[in-house]
Amino acid sequence: MKADLQTAAPAVETSLLARWLDSDVWHSFRSSPMAMLAAAIALLCIFCSVFAPWVAPHRPFDLATLNLMDARLPPAWLEGGSSTYLLGTDDQGRDILSALFYGARISLLVGLASVLLSMLVGVALGLLSGFVGGAVDAFIMRVCDVMLSFPSILVALLIDGVGRAMFPDAHDTLAFGVLIIAISLTGWVQYARTVRGSTLVERHKDYVQAARVIGVTPLRIMFRHVLPNVTGPVLVLATIQVAAAILTEATLSFLGVGVPPTSPSLGTLIRVGNDFLFSGEWWITIFPGVMLVLIALSVNLLGDWLRDALNPKLR
Numbered sequence: 001m002k003a004d005l006q007t008a009a010p011a012v013e014t015s016l017l018a019r020w021l022d023s024d025v026w027h028s029f030r031s032s033p034m035a036m037l038a039a040a041i042a043l044l045c046i047f048c049s050v051f052a053p054w055v056a057p058h059r060p061f062d063l064a065t066l067n068l069m070d071a072r073l074p075p076a077w078l079e080g081g082s083s084t085y086l087l088g089t090d091d092q093g094r095d096i097l098s099a100l101f102y103g104a105r106i107s108l109l110v111g112l113a114s115v116l117l118s119m120l121v122g123v124a125l126g127l128l129s130g131f132v133g134g135a136v137d138a139f140i141m142r143v144c145d146v147m148l149s150f151p152s153i154l155v156a157l158l159i160d161g162v163g164r165a166m167f168p169d170a171h172d173t174l175a176f177g178v179l180i181i182a183i184s185l186t187g188w189v190q191y192a193r194t195v196r197g198s199t200l201v202e203r204h205k206d207y208v209q210a211a212r213v214i215g216v217t218p219l220r221i222m223f224r225h226v227l228p229n230v231t232g233p234v235l236v237l238a239t240i241q242v243a244a245a246i247l248t249e250a251t252l253s254f255l256g257v258g259v260p261p262t263s264p265s266l267g268t269l270i271r272v273g274n275d276f277l278f279s280g281e282w283w284i285t286i287f288p289g290v291m292l293v294l295i296a297l298s299v300n301l302l303g304d305w306l307r308d309a310l311n312p313k314l315r
Contacts, residue, residue, distance in 0.1 A: 032305055056101045058098040071090070074088050074281075074283060087283060097287075103269045115184075117184040126191060140192065152187075152248065157257060159182035160182040183248050211225055250266055273285025
């Protein structure tokens, strides 16, 4: 019996892989050079950020390894540059290339965590609103309307400011949590409205009526039957929202209310380099900006491709 289960598991994995390789989504991906290029850039940025301690040539935030004599060195291909620092150094002698890897790590962490939290809250409220309807639907949608009436960056600034005022001596971990909540509070609305619209369509279909007739509980119908049929738009929205969340985090960090200075993100690096932009040390802020654009652009392009791939009407 145990041997049969061990042989069945690889067969199931092989079957799933074969189905994926034979799917329309994979065929659409192979047929889109733009999607393949965007995926390659996104994977490269993610790899360099996740494995920054092993990939980065230097430890830019280890004070014991910094040398102020190496401060403000230009990129290696310019006069005065050094091959030790390929993209140059900042005002504290930190290697820009290594700082990019570590900064992208923080930006991706905050962006992915905030999108995941927004998706969980928005999908749950959207399912509840669309399936139950009535006063519950009206209340949730009015809350969404109120949230949409405020600029997202101002709401994030407000939440972040209140959190820092309540916990002035908070640890860096708590500061990250406040930032993630600040971004998530403005991001769940899109998921709720999207899922509500799809749920209003799905709840009147035959499979939902059949589940009600045989006595399936409403909660089980929502999460077991309706939810799998509304995940397509959610995946597309989540992909695009990752780029938006990263840009929001960079904006907050640029304004000085983002991640702690001891763990700088790409936004913090851009803010620090902005002070030296007009003094000739352009590389300190330009390269973090290019890294931020590459991540956001590649994720947005993947989101556009995924929208077309999951919608048969757009093929």
